[in-house]
Amino acid sequence: MEKEVVIIGGSDLGISTALRIRELNKNIKPLVITNNNFPNFSICGIPFYISGEVKCWQNLAHRKEDDIRNKGIELLLNTEVTNINHQEKYILIKEKDKKDNRKKIFYNKLVLGTGGKNIIPKIEGLGLPGVFFMRWMEDAINFNRYLESNKVKDALIIGGGYVGLEMAEALVKRGLNVTIVEFFDNVLTTVNRNFRDMVKNELEKNGVKVITSTAVKKIEKEGDKLIVTGNNSLKEKVDTIAASVGTEANTKLGKDIGLKRGIKGAYKVNRKMQTSIEDIYAGGDCAETLNNITDKYTYYALGTVAHKHGRIIGDNICGLDKEFAGVIGTQSIKLFDLVIARTGLSEEEAVKNGFNVKTKLLESWDHKVYYPPVYKMYTEVIIDSDSRRILGAQIMGNKNAEIAKRIDIFAAAIFNKMKTNDFNQLDLSYTPPLSSPWDPVQMAVQEIEK
Numbered sequence: 172m173e174k175e176v177v178i179i180g181g182s183d184l185g186i187s188t189a190l191r192i193r194e195l196n197k198n199i200k201p202l203v204i205t206n207n208n209f210p211n212f213s214i215c216g217i218p219f220y221i222s223g224e225v226k227c228w229q230n231l232a233h234r235k236e237d238d239i240r241n242k243g244i245e246l247l248l249n250t251e252v253t254n255i256n257h258q259e260k261y262i263l264i265k266e267k268d269k270k271d272n273r274k275k276i277f278y279n280k281l282v283l284g285t286g287g288k289n290i291i292p293k294i295e296g297l298g299l300p301g302v303f304f305m306r307w308m309e310d311a312i313n314f315n316r317y318l319e320s321n322k323v324k325d326a327l328i329i330g331g332g333y334v335g336l337e338m339a340e341a342l343v344k345r346g347l348n349v350t351i352v353e354f355f356d357n358v359l360t361t362v363n364r365n366f367r368d369m370v371k372n373e374l375e376k377n378g379v380k381v382i383t384s385t386a387v388k389k390i391e392k393e394g395d396k397l398i399v400t401g402n403n404s405l406k407e408k409v410d411t412i413a414a415s416v417g418t419e420a421n422t423k424l425g426k427d428i429g430l431k432r433g434i435k436g437a438y439k440v441n442r443k444m445q446t447s448i449e450d451i452y453a454g455g456d457c458a459e460t461l462n463n464i465t466d467k468y469t470y471y472a473l474g475t476v477a478h479k480h481g482r483i484i485g486d487n488i489c490g491l492d493k494e495f496a497g498v499i500g501t502q503s504i505k506l507f508d509l510v511i512a513r514t515g516l517s518e519e520e521a522v523k524n525g526f527n528v529k530t531k532l533l534e535s536w537d538h539k540v541y542y543p544p545v546y547k548m549y550t551e552v553i554i555d556s557d558s559r560r561i562l563g564a565q566i567m568g569n570k571n572a573e574i575a576k577r578i579d580i581f582a583a584a585i586f587n588k589m590k591t592n593d594f595n596q597l598d599l600s601y602t603p604p605l606s607s608p609w610d611p612v613q614m615a616v617q618e619i620e621k
């Protein structure tokens with residue numbers, strides 16, 4: 172078999188690449204190969220399926236299989252790509268439910284969208300029944316089945332990052348007693364120190380037990396229960412465990428042919444998203460990504476990044492000669508009644524990158540106080556005090572306080588290298604139930620100018 176474009180991986184990167192190619196060139200029918208039966212599923216939605224807010228897992232599909240095929244994209248499901256031969260330009264595939272059926276598919280352009288994989292911590296007993304990792308649709312379906320068919324009352328989450336916290340809320344919503352065990356001295360260490368305590372308080376207010384500065388070492392089965400032990404005399408007896416301690420790049424295929432790799436094993440790519448071997452592109456969780464502020468490569472395992480990479484790869488395969496402008500690490504998370512969001516560099520990252528950093532944290536109301544209910548919000552701004560360029564911002568507040576959209580104002584400004592004076596001249600909207608004549612984001616920047 173011979174194909175113009177072969178894409179390995181049918182998630183955010185693979186499908187966004189294929190869709191862009193179809194938008195630009197109807198003569199190319201990209202072939203997307205994925206080693207599971209869940210093409211184009213929103214794994215970002217897994218916590219909301221586990222919580223019961225999304226009623227069935229099928230609803231997590233961004234598009235149904237037929238919709239993808241109807242767009243002119245070929246799909247090979249449940250099929251593992253086992254090897255790449257870049258000299259002769261073919262891949263070897265193995266359909267998972269068939270024996271000894273390695274087939275060759277020749278390509279003109281190859282796209283690697285093999286994504287990420289869980290970092291597996293060194294903990295004894297991770298393979299025991301009742302212990303789950305949260306990454307794939309199969310994980311979510313199996314975990315949900317386990318919760319439904321066992322008398323599960325107590326759950327423990329290993330890892331207090333974004334996914335761990337979303338899972339904590341999900342399990343509380345399901346009526347479980349939840350404990351989080353985090354190795355670092357606080358949860359959500361990707362946000363600034365002031366916010367971390369408020370996040371921890373929000374968890375505790377909602378009944379989550381938070382244990383920090385503690386490493387889980389061992390999980391053992393005792394009757395129906397799982398016993399979790401670790402340092403600092405950790406000993407918890409629970410019915411189930413969900414582990415989520417981070418993502419690294421899944422790059423075995425490229426490693427075998429000597430593709431250059433960097434941070435967390437991710438493929439090194441140039442601004443056109445080309446790897447170190449001709450006619451092979453890579454993006455999403457399996458590739459490094461450019462930071463627009465520092466102009467250095469970094470690793471962000473984010474769906475937003477994978478979609479952008481996919482679009483650029485599609486553009487370049489179709490001859491548009493586009494360069495990726497880089498990302499600035501914009502992220503948000505909803506946790507019970509709180510939303511926490513960040514964009515650009517944190518104070519620590521800005522210092523590390525040699526900027527002369529100035530930071531200010533503003534506490535404000537989200538809109539005019541005379542129109543209830545009003546919510547407190549906290550806005551931290553990070554600037555380069557020499558040039559007055561805004562380098563980063565973090566905002567935290569009630570989920571009704573438009574935190575995510577407010578961080579996006581900063582994201583647009585930072586992406587466009589705006590300075591404090593220009594930011595304060597932005598013509599933002601105002602009506603008393605939603606904001607103030609100066610929006611809190613501008614008030615925060617005015618504070619730092621004082």
Ligand SMILES: Cc1cc2nc3c(=O)[nH]c(=O)nc-3n(C[C@H](O)[C@H](O)[C@H](O)COP(=O)(O)OP(=O)(O)OC[C@H]3O[C@@H](n4cnc5c(N)ncnc54)[C@H](O)[C@@H]3O)c2cc1C
Pocket residue numbers: 179180181182183184185204205206207214215216217218250251252253284285286287288305306307334421424454455456457472473474475476477
């Ligand atoms: C629980 C959870 C919540 C998240 N929430 C958010 C969020 O709120 N916002 C956000 O921006 N991001 C979020 N993310 C991250 C986001 O989901 C990922 O960044 C995104 O899925 C990456 O897309 P990708 O296509 O690069 O890789 P992946 O989604 O990892 O997909 C890789 C694909 O490659 C296939 N594959 C791998 N190896 C082979 C092979 N050898 N042969 C064939 N197929 C292969 C896999 O089957 C899969 O289809 C979340 C992730 C998780 C797990």
